[in-house]
Amino acid sequence: MKLHVIYKGQTVDISYDLLYINADEVNIRFSNSNAQSCKFLIQYLEANRLDYVLKDREDYKEIVALPDIFALTLSTKGTYRSPVIKDNLYDAIIKRSNDIELTHNTIREFKRNVKIIDAKLADMQDDLSKSEYARSIDNITKEILEFKRCKQLEALALTEEHLDVSRETMPTVETLEVTYEVSTLFKLEDFAKLLYIYRYLEDQSKLSKKYQKVYDTLDKLEKYMYPEYVKEVEALGQNLFAELQEKAAKWAENEPNISEWIREKCRQFGFEVESEDED
Structure with a gap:
């Protein structure tokens, strides 16, 4: 399950296992497989100077916070800090967002290149009226284009894999640093x-x-x-x-x-x- 954390206009999805919303507290539980999401949420709370309690168990971690400081999407309800104040968690979020945007652009570029190559190959019809030399040149050109197409598709697959990893990677920092x-x-x-x-x-x-x-x-x-x-x-x-x-x-x-x-x-x-x- 995922929740949204909206931090200074940047939205990050966090993965959690259980969520309890009570009258006097909110409990968010993370299994060990979602440890990075737990770390991100802790840094998020500390950067916003929001009170919380961490229950660290062998099989899971649980964050307990007051319900009035969260909307259901876990976006902060008020301005807890001046918008000009920065921290390196925010820098990590921006870096991750820029990396995802750049990866999207790269994917579009690879797909565009494949379409261009496909169009060139489609235009190269076998012409028996050409000389044997001309047909040989055409065949070599086709082989070159097909090789380029293959490499573009390989690069596209790697880039799409990188995008999937980037989406699942939580932007955390080793030590929270505030300006x-x-x-x-x-x-x-x-x-x-x-x-x-x-x-x-x-x-x-x-x-x-x-x-x-x-x-x-x-x-x-x-x-x-x-x-x-x-x-x-x-x-x-x-x-x-x-x-x-x-x-x-x-x-x-x-x-x-x-x-x-x-x-x-x-x-x-x-x-x-x-x-x-x-x-």
Whole structure:
């Protein structure tokens, strides 16, 4: 049996064995063969910060949750989290959805190729009026087309098999990772320095390879980021940042509006910043 989980607009089917809907709780039981579905639902609940209890038995696992947090389709009834907040479970769902869509496109392409080859073969009628040389060329061409058709059908069968596997594969992650507001990941002073460097690099007509890497890293900044992003920034190196900070400071001397731009950006990223008049 299957239920739908609707997560941020993405629908995923989960396989379960038993479902009990009582006045005070919902019980969903998973046999060991549906362990991945159970894992997905747990990650789904944790990502939405929904309370649950897991009963882990030898032959099955059972999830117990409050009934008022689920519609019958297991889609969340309210907005439990901001839509801009991401997690790697959602990324896994998107990756799976994209893979399925790409596989569908590939299947259509293989089927189209087979039809084209069939049409070419149908047009190649035996013509006894042709010379022996021309008929030999036609026969070789037919053999080539039939070989191509065979390979297209083999590829089509493999792709359809991959699609079946993808549909049955639950999008789970080893460890659920949730994004955090940038203001909780960086100190205000350090973040402001990054913004100065970013604007300096953005204003340059051409960047060296190492500067381009810094720009590409800083260009990823959104209000909510994974904690690993801090490590990615640190991995660029303190010496490189010191070098860029010095250049950005000199560049900023001729940019009268840069300070207010930095303040506004910091506010947008969730930092508490005093106005220039209050400094």
